[in-house]
Amino acid sequence: MTQVVVIDYGMGNLHSVSKALEAVSVSETITVSSDLEVIKKSDKLVFPGVGAIKDCMEAFSVDLKETVLEEVKRKPTLAICVGMQMLLESSEENDGVEGLSILDGTVTKIQSSKEIKVPHMGWNQVKFLKDHPLLKNIDDSSFFYFVHSYCCLSSKDALTETTHGERFISSLAKDNIFAVQFHPEKSQTAGLELYKNFLDWSV
């Protein structure tokens, strides 16, 4: 039986991620854990992140960080929101924070104005740049739910883009890693479809 582990490093609400996975799972077991052995034994990983990136990076213990870096290299992994940003090279949030450099690109602040509200909060369209197994049965330009104040403007791993004032990268993919800026667990049918595709995904 496939073991899916949602990595719990003490940041934010993992309830909604695990509930959404449970809602679409057929035979997979969904576990929320920070236990290194559980993470090592898993078949797939979900890497969430909520709040400020500096707190997220700091919440990572040295052991957990080493294990995650090792496991993320070989297992199907889904990174969400700040989890996605942490896999990039760096972020300018909190006066500059170094990322894990697993994916190409950096994170910058969204430019706000009277028309362009920050945080970018709400439903926006996700335009496909390439095809990917995790986008199966999801229409190009479907709406997904976003909540963020920082974004990645360009990356050679870009998979989809979204416009909020500027165009930014709303998801990235590289080998066994799929990373999204939006929250599939809050994106109703399109989001649940993405989770289902993740459970079906074999790299």
Place this chain on the structure above:
Amino acid sequence: MAVAKRIIPCLDVDKGRVVKGVNFLNIRDAGDPVEIAKRYDKEGADEITMLDITASHETRETTYKTVESIASQVFIPLTVGGGVRSIDDIKKLLRSGADKVSINTSAVENPDFVKEAADKFGSQCIVVAVDAKASSQSEDFWEVVTYGGRNRTGMDVLSWTQQVADYGAGEILLTSMDRDGTKEGFDNDLVFQVSNGISLPVIASGGVGNLDHLIDGIKVGGAEAVLAASIFHFSEYTIKEAKEAMRASGIEVRF
């Protein structure tokens, strides 16, 4: 392509049941919050807001259970407010499955609470609810009120919303106490002034009686989202009808 304008149905929950006062008078029972939330989700609601109107110590556990139940069946954002007084209250609501927490009176009484909450949990989950009452003396002055309008604070809504924006609030839920329950439409001057003054998303609330009111909140008031309760609870309109009307008037909505 831009971020879609949102329709947010609001559930006023009293001891585990959805209720709605009509013109401040008879509170009508509108049903089970979980069933109603599921119906709204199916109809295409963009988010759900749940306000615990009793917010007493005794009924708090019921609230957490309701939140947990909604969050495990409805996969759109859920904001919970009413009686949020401490960091621990926020933590419990987020753990129960709320995505955002709305703070009202506690923010007015202790503005640093907004800062503390945003630092701890991130701006994305901190909504500051502002109840506003127009001044009889001046056209461009709205006063912040608390305790359902019974307590006047003397604070200017425009400077208050600016302050909480600086303190890290992620969104403003703006209710006109003059319009709430009247079905006469939003106070769009108020919505416009607040929305124009800050870069945060503003949710317009209070007074919706028909679908044109929702459209005006966005087109005239400049709100990012519109919140309504009674027009949806008693099935006067469905969320889908509301979205169709908004789309027909040229507003970008999610289908």
